[in-house]
Amino acid sequence: MIDLRSIRPYGDQMGDGAVQLSFTIPLECGPLAREVAKHFCEKLGFQDVTVATMEDMGENFTFFVVYAKTTISVDASAIKIVAPKFKKMTREQLDDLVKREFNRQIVVVGATVGTDAHTVGLDSILNMKGFHGDYGLERYHAFKVYNMGAQVPPIELVKKAREVQADVVLVSQVVTQRNIHIRHLTELMDLLYAEGLREDLLVIVGGPRITHELALELGYDAGFGAGTTPSDVANFIVQELLRKFSR
Incomplete structure (x- = not known):
């Protein structure tokens, strides 16, 4: 013992x-x-x-x-652990759950914002191939994914979220010198509130210097750090949306 x-x-x-x-x-x-x-x-x-x-x-x-x-x-x-909470389900189980509970695809918009040009982490979560045999969100029937890539101004990400009627905004931040990521993430959250979109969205941030605790402090629904797999994010999205909109 x-x-x-x-x-x-x-x-x-x-x-x-x-x-x-x-x-x-x-x-x-x-x-x-x-x-x-x-x-x-x-x-x-x-x-x-x-x-x-x-x-x-x-x-x-x-x-x-x-x-x-x-x-x-x-x-x-x-x-005391501060981390996103979800039950680990298979890709097939999530696809079936979304089909049954939503009867449509969940729309996800992802980008790295501001001056950040790093997309490896974002792509590993969103792109079909994923990494280490863990498929990205594009492989799921449950999701419709829009990957906007790198150096996207926060206002453009907000416009895209409105245009495609997104359910989820996924932000990746790798560049953190002088806490530039805090500024970018705060600007995005302020814009979402100003445009009246925040309450209808699940907003997630990920990156090597990101913690769930930091994400919550900045007004995000979840923060995922190093070692996160695409299936972690997929499970959190589906289960949190069900919790968020069944209240």
Whole structure:
């Protein structure tokens, strides 16, 4: 039985605190760099430090992979999770559910907004092929998808949502320097309210620096971070729409 009050990393034995670290030090590859790497890990509180890999990166930089152990544990029972809630259903089950409950396709409009030119994450969720064998929303009979691509001004995304009578707006934000994503997401939400569309839409944001908690703070219905699959988003959309409009 695992004690949720004391969770520690696992290596060879349960609770041994074994971890793997990787980092680069600005020193020439050699004995001094190795000792600096070990001392650095020890100052972080790690014990039984072993340098597994030391590679010369050139120009007086050395890359390390280090094994070490920690006595620190975490009380998992005290952690409150803020995450989108949904039951995982198959693509076929979702298609049947939408046909039965909506009797039409759910209309989804997606884009990366503002100056963001990255579409890999957006495409992996929307495009038919998806990724890692998890099909994108275009593969579902349940959805009609409009992928507007990159660097879409928020006002144009709002216009498209109105034009196609969207049920869902899906925004991807990868560029986050100086919190530019906050500005873009706030502008989009303000426009949706100004145009009188917000209450009739499910609005979702995704990206590597996005959390569900942040999304809720900005007025969105959900936020999806790294590791999200297309089926996660598909399940949330269908089930949340049913909850949202059956109140």
